[in-house]
Amino acid sequence: MNGPPQPPPLQAPARAAAHVPLLSAEHLVRTLPGDPPVTLVADADLVIEPGKFTAIVGPSGCGKSSLLYLLALIDRPTGGRLLLEGQDVTPLSGDERAKLRLERFGFVFQFHFLLPEFDALENVMIPMRRLGRLSLAAAEARALELLGFMGLADKAHKSPDKLSGGERQRVAVARALANDPALVLGDEPTGNLDSVNSARVVDLFRQLAHEQGRAVVCVTHDPAIAEVADVRVTMLDGRVIEVKQQG
Numbered sequence: 646m647n648g649p650p651q652p653p654p655l656q657a658p659a660r661a662a663a664h665v666p667l668l669s670a671e672h673l674v675r676t677l678p679g680d681p682p683v684t685l686v687a688d689a690d691l692v693i694e695p696g697k698f699t700a701i702v703g704p705s706g707c708g709k710s711s712l713l714y715l716l717a718l719i720d721r722p723t724g725g726r727l728l729l730e731g732q733d734v735t736p737l738s739g740d741e742r743a744k745l746r747l748e749r750f751g752f753v754f755q756f757h758f759l760l761p762e763f764d765a766l767e768n769v770m771i772p773m774r775r776l777g778r779l780s781l782a783a784a785e786a787r788a789l790e791l792l793g794f795m796g797l798a799d800k801a802h803k804s805p806d807k808l809s810g811g812e813r814q815r816v817a818v819a820r821a822l823a824n825d826p827a828l829v830l831g832d833e834p835t836g837n838l839d840s841v842n843s844a845r846v847v848d849l850f851r852q853l854a855h856e857q858g859r860a861v862v863c864v865t866h867d868p869a870i871a872e873v874a875d876v877r878v879t880m881l882d883g884r885v886i887e888v889k890q891q892g
């Protein structure tokens with residue numbers, strides 16, 4: 646017997662004609678409680694676009710890393726909101742934020758944080774194994790491909806302590822790309838590298854934005870990064886005081 650007539654299937658909503666940025670920070674605030682409270686980020690407005698390399702610069706202690714950790718969904722804002730592709734992610738639970746980070750974001754820090762008991766290939770496979778979407782063989786193939794892209798195909802089975810500083814940081818970049826992130830975040834990613842390796846990592850980051858269409862955001866003191874970025878965000882005393890489109 647037929648049931649009551651069913652409504653027609655929902656149409657997919659027409660794609661908004663307006664361009665939706667990858668991330669939009671609206672009046673973001675991060676204040677630590679205390680007497681007096683400490684404001685690390687005050688009223689930050691910022692748009693992060695795919696295909697662009699954004700550098701966040703400013704004097705030591707001005708709140709660059711604090712802003713990055715808000716954009717990265719690691720820390721929670723105490724005011725304002727953060728939209729990921731137009732969706733407000735501010736109210737999400739810790740677990741939901743962790744899942745989004747694993748699926749959509751890749752991180753490169755000043756220190757590589759590779760696990761010493763695993764070789765380069767296994768380190769790159771870790772985020773894929775955590776996400777659990779690829780078989781072991783597929784994860785291994787992708788990790789090899791990423792190491793190849795980093796110029797490290799012949800180092801796949803070396804443990805981190807047998808690699809140079811520059812090689813370790815490129816393994817860390819490969820690991821950041823493991824789950825094909827839309828956003829790559831760097832916190833002083835070249836801070837520990839000599840100028841040659843630093844330039845190599847900066848070139849890679851530019852490629853990730855310009856050739857692969859990812860959004861790349863780096864906190865940096867490195868003038869070479871700030872110069873080649875598409876967007877330079879300058880902070881002072883917790884505030885974004887300038888957003889400059891370069892070139």
Ligand SMILES: Nc1ncnc2c1ncn2[C@@H]1O[C@H](COP(=O)(O)OP(=O)(O)OP(=O)(O)O)[C@@H](O)[C@H]1O
Binds near residue numbers: 683704709712864
């Ligand atoms: N957990 C915390 N408790 C108290 N103060 C903090 C905390 N985290 C950061 N701060 C302070 O907040 C300010 C901003 O720190 P943040 O690390 O974001 O600055 P930064 O611009 O990235 O600095 P740097 O360039 O030196 O790394 C600094 O004055 C720092 O000392």
